[in-house]
Amino acid sequence: MIAFVKVQLVLLSCVLCTGIYLKHFTDCGGHGTIHSILLEPCDSEPCHIFEDTTYHGTVNFTAGFNSQTALNKATAEIANAWGPFHVTPEDACGHGIICPVVKGETYTYTADAVPKNFNSSIRTVAKWMVVGDNNEYLICWDFPVFLNV
Template structure:
């Protein structure tokens, strides 16, 4: 392992030491069950997301179905209105999950949540879904965040 790779691994491990299991609401995980949600860094709740930074999101879940594909859909819910929240990669099979997803198996979905500098400072709820090939939710979670400067 070269020096740069080792440094990235080291920084990732430090980031996970600041992760606290996030309190979440299941909003309709019809094809799976969520066990744990971690956001790093997030030392307190609601998570304070700084504009211009990116956060690691890790969702541990088990699947009730078999599927060859999975797609993430993320929204920020502001005053009851869902606003699309773009993420760098919406393909769940390229986000820590080995596809095809098997029934009764546990998986660790990992992605990043970039917070753009143009986002307003606001409290909101993030709704994060991972959908199977039939567009059913392997998981659907909601958790509160606060975007700060």
């Protein structure tokens, strides 16, 4: 009986935490090769983004250059300006990325982004980056989103 209840809880948590592999994204100047991007919770594209909700990204990529550092950043275009999303952890090292980053190595890293402070619902573009040495993008991708107040 206990095993049955555990299985039901696991299945319920899978239903509540839906995610999708993004198909509609573009590289925005990263030097690495992105193999896949899983975004949770999101059940369709464009993903509907809500303020103060935590979005979990899992990205598999191959590094295009060596770097001692790897920092997460995310933003979205709102009213013809780019507004930041809070990303945790800011330091991507140790979250699937082993630093120093080695050119040609493949990594699967995870991070969370929490959008804040948009004043209206709008369809727009979000940008997520992992920034390496000399402010160069290890990886960078744009993807369509619908921001919901």
